[in-house]
Amino acid sequence: MDLFLFAIGYAMLTGFFIFILLFGESPVFRGTPIASAHWFLTQGLCNGGEYLVARVFGARGSQALDRAYSACCERPNPFLQVAYLAMLAVGLWIYWTNLFALLPNPWVGEEHILTGTAAVAVCLAFFVAACASDPGTIRASDPPSVLAAWHVLYPLDGHVFPAKQCATCGFERPARSKHCGVCGKCVGRHDHHCAWINNCVGLKNIRLFLAFLVVNLAMCSYGALLSALILGGEMERRGVFEVKLINYRTGRVVPMWKVPTKVMEWLVFYHPLGVAMFLFMCIATLLMAAFLSYQLYLFSVGRTQYEMFKWRDLHHQMIEQAEADAEEEARRQEETARREADPAAADASASAPADAAPSGRRSLSRGSGRGSGGVWTLWGLLGGRKRRLNVEVPPLPRNIYHKGFAANLWEVLMPELHLDRARKQALAEARAAKGSQKQEGEAAGVAGKGQGGGSKDRGSKKAR
């Protein structure tokens, strides 16, 4: 029972931790302890670490930390790829030497040695494919119809994606694309840069990335189940289920398998690596399931991981604007009321700076950690933020890229089909634009002749 409670508590804690990391920045949790916990985990700990390094090792330490950060996070590097391969290799070695060696047993047949190894091989194949895949790179050297196809597939929405030039690649960036600072290239329907595959995840390879997640989830859950069954079968083979424990004081006799701590002791003593592998596979399964669920959630709202940040920033901006407007309005009303009550005093206070007014609504700037009077308050350090006023925030603009869960999924499952269709549409549009330009030119030419060449051709400058 103790073990069961521990497992439940552990799973809940892990789930909560993942939830905070994934959704803590959502405007829904603005000003709540969840947002503070997210800030603390994603920035507060890093800031604290940086501060400690600077205090202990001085400027040199800070520079070394910056260089290490840049090498790890801002340039392509195979660190996590190697870590993934090492995990696969070490995991398979532990299974072969500690778990498969116990087969066959009364619960599991020998064929699982083959299927277990095959599962690892499948994961490895998808890993290599995902690493080598093209995420949907957009190059300045691409034929104009290719860039036009991206623009047709994802037109600008003017909110999250206003017109923008990529300074590095030198073209007008299609909506939903992003210049990845690590890979140094523009990627269409950019989802995120995945350090595990050392590659971007975009329109053209997200299906491979999803498949990679699915096969890893399958392998981890299969591995967890298999290790549990192998250890259970081993307990049966060794007669552990027949062992009885006697309490000499009370004379009570209980089967050992009913006492989880004793079972755990037996397992950890005889099969420590097997137990460790089981726990590792359980954690990996939880993480994989959480990440895959998050990806599926993104399809249900028609956003990429990158767009989640963009929409959140837009929402924060709108909230801040609404709060500032409401605060200004409240201040004006207060001023009017005071002026009406006591015109002489109101004139005197109006000349004082607005910040000095004891309105009680001065707030901490988000994440600055600095409370009023320059004092570092605990709440401020934790990223806490007071809500200024209860204001009505206008609804977010419509997400024009969201076409429903099935259509969003279909788009990334068949990117070639959608891009090809967009390319044909772009060509047709270009042809139509050329035709109308020619007609206008001819009409202007005829009119020009009629008027003795007085007017000039004002051909349309329609882009694309």
Ligand SMILES: [Zn+2]
């Ligand atoms: Zn670019």
Ligand SMILES: [Zn+2]
């Ligand atoms: Zn990248």
